[in-house]
Amino acid sequence: MKTIDKIYINGEFITPQGTEYFDLISPTTNKNLGKVLLGNTEDTKKAIEAAQNAFKTFSKTTTSERIQYLKNIKSSIEKRKDDFINVMIEEYGGTFQFASVSYEYMLKGFDSAINLLNSYNFIKTMGESEVQMAPIGVVGIIIPWNSSNGFICSKLSTAIAAGCTTVIKPSEMSAQQTQLITECIHEANLPKGVFNIVNGLGEVVGAEISRNPNIAKISFTGSTNVGKIIAKEAVNTMKRVTLELGGKSPNIILDDADFSKAIPLAIGAAFMNSGQACIAGTRLLIPENKLEETKLLIKETISHLIVGDPKNPNTAVGPMVSTKQFNRVQDYIQTGINEGAEILTGGLGKPQGLENGNFVKPTVFIKVNNQMRIAREEIFGPVLSVITYKTEEEAIEIANDTTYGLQAYVSSSDSKRAHNVASQINAGRVQINGISHDPMAPFGGFKQSGIGREFGILGLEAYLEPRALIQQK
Ligand code: NAP
Numbered sequence: 001m002k003t004i005d006k007i008y009i010n011g012e013f014i015t016p017q018g019t020e021y022f023d024l025i026s027p028t029t030n031k032n033l034g035k036v037l038l039g040n041t042e043d044t045k046k047a048i049e050a051a052q053n054a055f056k057t058f059s060k061t062t063t064s065e066r067i068q069y070l071k072n073i074k075s076s077i078e079k080r081k082d083d084f085i086n087v088m089i090e091e092y093g094g095t096f097q098f099a100s101v102s103y104e105y106m107l108k109g110f111d112s113a114i115n116l117l118n119s120y121n122f123i124k125t126m127g128e129s130e131v132q133m134a135p136i137g138v139v140g141i142i143i144p145w146n147s148s149n150g151f152i153c154s155k156l157s158t159a160i161a162a163g164c165t166t167v168i169k170p171s172e173m174s175a176q177q178t179q180l181i182t183e184c185i186h187e188a189n190l191p192k193g194v195f196n197i198v199n200g201l202g203e204v205v206g207a208e209i210s211r212n213p214n215i216a217k218i219s220f221t222g223s224t225n226v227g228k229i230i231a232k233e234a235v236n237t238m239k240r241v242t243l244e245l246g247g248k249s250p251n252i253i254l255d256d257a258d259f260s261k262a263i264p265l266a267i268g269a270a271f272m273n274s275g276q277a278c279i280a281g282t283r284l285l286i287p288e289n290k291l292e293e294t295k296l297l298i299k300e301t302i303s304h305l306i307v308g309d310p311k312n313p314n315t316a317v318g319p320m321v322s323t324k325q326f327n328r329v330q331d332y333i334q335t336g337i338n339e340g341a342e343i344l345t346g347g348l349g350k351p352q353g354l355e356n357g358n359f360v361k362p363t364v365f366i367k368v369n370n371q372m373r374i375a376r377e378e379i380f381g382p383v384l385s386v387i388t389y390k391t392e393e394e395a396i397e398i399a400n401d402t403t404y405g406l407q408a409y410v411s412s413s414d415s416k417r418a419h420n421v422a423s424q425i426n427a428g429r430v431q432i433n434g435i436s437h438d439p440m441a442p443f444g445g446f447k448q449s450g451i452g453r454e455f456g457i458l459g460l461e462a463y464l465e466p467r468a469l470i471q472q473k
């Protein structure tokens with residue numbers, strides 16, 4: 001049993017003023033792992049004040065100083081690889097496979113921030129004027145539980161690259177993961193107050209970050225509903241917002257695709273991170289005349305999929321993060337049944353032998369139409385909806401008939417055709433014939449999947465304000 005009773009403000013681990021504890025429960029066994037002491041509004045204000053003081057000098061650091069800080073953090077994270085992977089498995093129920101990839105992404109976040117700093121011009125000429133790209137101020141970072149330290153690293157590294165200081169509010173369910181990353185960042189010897197982290201509830205700590213006039217910008221990853229609450233509050237003090245929200249990503253398999261490759265890939269895209277991924281490809285769009293072949297391939301692929309103990313290196317689907325999330329996924333499976341979709345594989349209830357944890361049977365629905373709730377709403381679990389189409393035009397229409405627009409997938413054996421289809425999808429990223437992450441390309445959503453972009457130059461510029469100096473001659 002672990003007790004986490006410190007938050008991190010102004011370069012020190014301190015005891016928060018908040019007195020409420022939150023229990024940390026194992027997603028795999030539902031046994032108690034420990035508890036975390038939650039920060040309150042006063043703690044959050046203190047963290048913001050520390051970041052505000054630190055900004056005065058940190059905003060004036062040179063790019064080479066900031067590159068050194070980024071290198072320091074990266075090397076302290078490198079020393080704790082096994083700890084990062086293990087704590088993500090234990091506390092979040094992330095599979096060993098996902099936790100390992102996630103760990104590599106954490107490191108890559110620092111590499112790409114360093115790359116950016118090596119090439120980005122903070123002073124430009126536009127028209128006749130000098131334009132200085134100035135750090136925006138104190139950034140509030142609010143993140144969910146599904147890749148907690150990954151989000152901390154990508155957002156913090158960009159903030160540091162820009163010369164901004166930060167107050168971070170992770171999910172209280174990620175407290176042990178947070179403790180580990182905080183220890184690493186503490187070891188990196190950043191100037192006091194550049195990095196502050198407050199465990200606590202969204203309605204308390206997150207709300208103060210959204211309200212406080214000394215926060216200049218919020219970088220939020222989470223649900224569309226909470227994103228809207230934050231954006232409404234932020235506008236009162238004209239905070240800039242970057243919102244990375246939900247998705248209902250379409251995966252178009254064109255009729256000329258190699259289905260023996262495209263379908264296993266589609267299952268991987270749907271069930272990545274046990275389905276708890278904003279970019280999961282949860283709507284599989286198949287030509288009508290390929291449905292029977294697709295059904296066989298889906299069943300075959302899923303029969304080899306290991307669901308269970310996230311520690312097992314071969315496990316593909318682990319437990320849902322909480323019983324709340326498990327129940328939410330069950331409710332959606334029931335909704336699909338009520339709406340008249342047909343279960344091809346999976347269904348309600350826990351897989352045999354996994355009754356103690358929050359395990360869901362990977363579930364695939366066929367006979368889904370795009371108006372059903374299971375095709376429109378983000379489920380955030382291993383549930384895939386198969387939708388058939390007659391023509392390429394109809395596939396594009398169905399793909400775009402969504403309130404979301406975060407990511408999409410296209411498979412075809414003709415790369416020109418795939419490119420042409422991909423260019424008509426309203427999504428921030430379209431993956432063609434595979435899945436990968438380009439850390440220098442923008443990431444973010446069209447429509448209700450968010451506002452703004454992360455990564456690459458656009459991601460960096462979201463932490464900067466242009467100041468034009470117009471000198472009379
Ligand atoms: P969530 O409920 O939106 O919570 C996200 C964060 O916001 C948490 O730290 C939460 O704190 C906090 N929060 C809650 N209410 C708040 C308020 N009134 N003011 C300020 N902050 C508040 O999301 P989640 O359930 O943790 O995560 C799943 C969601 O994240 C999914 O919808 C998924 O699509 C989205 N997501 C998006 C991306 C992306 O890059 N686009 C990536 C991953 C996940 P508490 O934990 O205390 O509630």
Ligand code: MG
Nearest residue numbers: 171202223226
């Ligand atoms: Mg929440």
